[in-house]
Amino acid sequence: MQPDLSGLTALEVNLATRTSLGDALTRSARMFGSRTAIADRGRSITYRELDAAAESVGRSLLESGLSHQQPVAMLMGNSWQFVATYFACAKAGLVAMPVNVVLAPEDIAWILNDSGTTTVVADAAFGPLLEKILPGLAEVKSVILVGAGPAASTGGVSTRNWEDLALREPAGPLEVLVEDRDAAQCLYTSGTTSRPKGVLASHTAVFVAGLTNALMQGASWGGEHATLVNVLPMFHTTGLNTLVLPTLMIGGTVVLPGPFDPGAVLDAIEAHRATHVMFLPIMYRALVGTQAAAARDLSSVRLCIYAMAPMPDTLLDQVDEAFPNASVILGSGQTEVVPATVLQWPEHRHTKANSWGPPVPTVEVQIMDNDGTLLPAGESGEIVYRGPHVSSGYWNNADANRAAFAHGWFHSGDVGHLDEDGVVWFTDRLKDIIKSGGENVSSVEVERVVSAAPGVQECSVVGLPDERWGEAVCAVVVAADATTAPAELEAQVIAHAKQHLAGFKVPKRVIVVDELPKTATGKARKHELRAGLSR
């Protein structure tokens, strides 16, 4: 049964019924025009201003010759202009492509070429980086610089000022055909073991993810004002899809205090009476340390989300104390599926603290073996997902898509199991599992133990090629006190590991380093570690 729509244009029906991310901003701006959408380091941008800038930039992008579903690369830090550019693409039917700006220049160049990017929007601060890689970017024809001032230029390529595009006279709403399953964004994974992959997410996917996040965060439409303080990078799905977009979809305020600084973050929470925050465990540690020193009023915060790593019980308790009115929950997911699970139910707080919690209502999780058979509770295999906000696939990578969607499930590349309550227990990334002496060792499990050893600040565990063991469990550790002798620290780690781990899981080697190589979201770059240590 489909309706007979003869006599109507495709656009008429599309405008009235579509799932479009651009429309979400339109709606928030219609209801909350004079409310602050984004407080960007002291500058307040109202919903009306944000929406007007998005419409103007979107219109300019189309006028400059970009056509439906072409990508617009964004080399931008967290800013209100980032958000406006993202929504400009959504409204124009273009694909927003925020790029991880902490990647190496050659990786960024690779991404721009792989995606066929013709237009780059960049903060002026990234102008020099761009000039450096431009000679290798055959298809880039247009650069738009944010905050560059009147003399904006990038050698040889047409360069415009973002401000000139954003602050044009309004010309009526930008209404072009955008289909539910058109791509809204393309986020390249950091590609620790292979070339980066462009993860496509449709308007439906980002929209459903946003509603799901709002629901899981207990947010409410406008009435009880949701105020988020965000320091996580918006070129990553967590900052973008879990935090900033859901907040704007329900008329809340996003506070961007700049790069993470404990004092500045606490100031921002207090000044804006933030209701929702999300940090990495290591950031929480810094915050509760600062908080102990200078008691702030953090009573407005109702929800503290963490991710990327489990939080030890002692730290959880400290966060509870510092944020007296907040629930503390763990979110998990990956660029291709976010949110996937949330550890949020009070009864699991202590009994399942090392799990990922149950899947969110819009995701089904199963465990699959190598043959595509689904496994019962308790059995270990690859974590696979289904749901309306699962990525529609990787750009320009049919091989990856065939692997990702085999047997009608999205393959996460993570290993784990489900328990009888449907709660997901993550073991390790498939590629990080260490195969040692015929046994599989979860690097994550060893990390949890080694991190708690005396004298250890943080650690990463990898398998290194070994004639006897196949792979040898190796712990790379950073000392809490730089004056500790490496041999002493090594002995402490081994002693602690022997107490808490089966013999075959105890590290065969302990290597002390000053610093771990990390991704933008604080995960250790294990591929880099392995490569460096195997030499």
Place this chain on the structure above:
Amino acid sequence: MQPDLSGLTALEVNLATRTSLGDALTRSARMFGSRTAIADRGRSITYRELDAAAESVGRSLLESGLSHQQPVAMLMGNSWQFVATYFACAKAGLVAMPVNVVLAPEDIAWILNDSGTTTVVADAAFGPLLEKILPGLAEVKSVILVGAGPAASTGGVSTRNWEDLALREPAGPLEVLVEDRDAAQCLYTSGTTSRPKGVLASHTAVFVAGLTNALMQGASWGGEHATLVNVLPMFHTTGLNTLVLPTLMIGGTVVLPGPFDPGAVLDAIEAHRATHVMFLPIMYRALVGTQAAAARDLSSVRLCIYAMAPMPDTLLDQVDEAFPNASVILGSGQTEVVPATVLQWPEHRHTKANSWGPPVPTVEVQIMDNDGTLLPAGESGEIVYRGPHVSSGYWNNADANRAAFAHGWFHSGDVGHLDEDGVVWFTDRLKDIIKSGGENVSSVEVERVVSAAPGVQECSVVGLPDERWGEAVCAVVVAADATTAPAELEAQVIAHAKQHLAGFKVPKRVIVVDELPKTATGKARKHELRAGLSR
């Protein structure tokens, strides 16, 4: 940018990424298998049982020859079998078509013929009705009776027992291709002024509506258990899409105590510790009275929703008192767009009590004049909508669709205005506005005043053809005390109206009746009233 999915089947990608209502039940059943999904008059159906029945019935429907997107008519009262049949259709890619069973038999026959229905699922109680209309239903080839016992038959047409289909051995999950914008349901409007129209809603529409309702109802996924007591008919979008489906999408429990009876409803709330309820104002009035006479513990209820009519302040206060921990909110919408608005913010409780409140986050509302121009705040015109859960159109009715989607907005057929806060003020149905002496009179406004006149229990106001006025404002009233003389009541109504209304709005005629003709959701059938009185 679309991904290259070569080497994959359409079904593999569809299963992993689609927006499907059937999958929503699968997910709830996976997480909460042993939890009660539906408590149907003393019988508890777990999620596992509900999902298994839906899969079995869906499989049987496909095996009996129904093909993708064919309708399945449902002549059913509220029951767990209704819900299982609805989800059976969703899982099988068929269109669930619950029919308003209080319509006249000829209307039901018209609907079955218009939709091209070949298969009808009916409660045994509607067997006689079905036998009566079957001779006029050329296309119906199969009837499935619920609760008919072994001798199920419907003269001449293949008849099976629902129970035989539902309780088959499981045969693995039912996994067929269902697209996001396939129709999930078709609900025929009651057609007060024209033939009934089949309103199609896609999987995306019903799913987004469900998430939006869950968000607006402050529901949470599983943890804090959502328990709904529902007496509204599920063949209507309110019972189905606002109440039952959102509750099941988030793992809550639906309690069906049977037809509305104040004592039984209060018993059910107390016994099940209900968290959410929704009733018509007239039902709240009865509940408040019964509660006053014999108090139950209603402290579990957090949300009291009402709809279809405003509630007077005194009744609102009584509901507050009877449900001490509940917020009281008004929902509005129509079969084609639900939810549309929710009056929920505390600051509007008294200042905007006669409004419909602001639009929900997934809907944009505007006011349009006859030429398709959007009007500014304060100006009156047709209420028009946009959003992902707007109906995809009317079945088999291109004329209605052309009118409904003209100018890229869905036309509600309602007249009203927006205020400066974006709150929607409903004036009247376009077709119920009374044109009297060159003035437009809102029947709704006159009803509000006449309802509050001494001696009046309820009323409906219509315009009747009149030589002098064009249309004359006519109040049809039911006396609170049947012994009041009609002339006396008429005088009281006129006196009260003169006190509270401009002269041209005061009824020219007052007609006392024993009972008002009503739709299944308690709205007066004005078309019928007008027809009866104009004779």
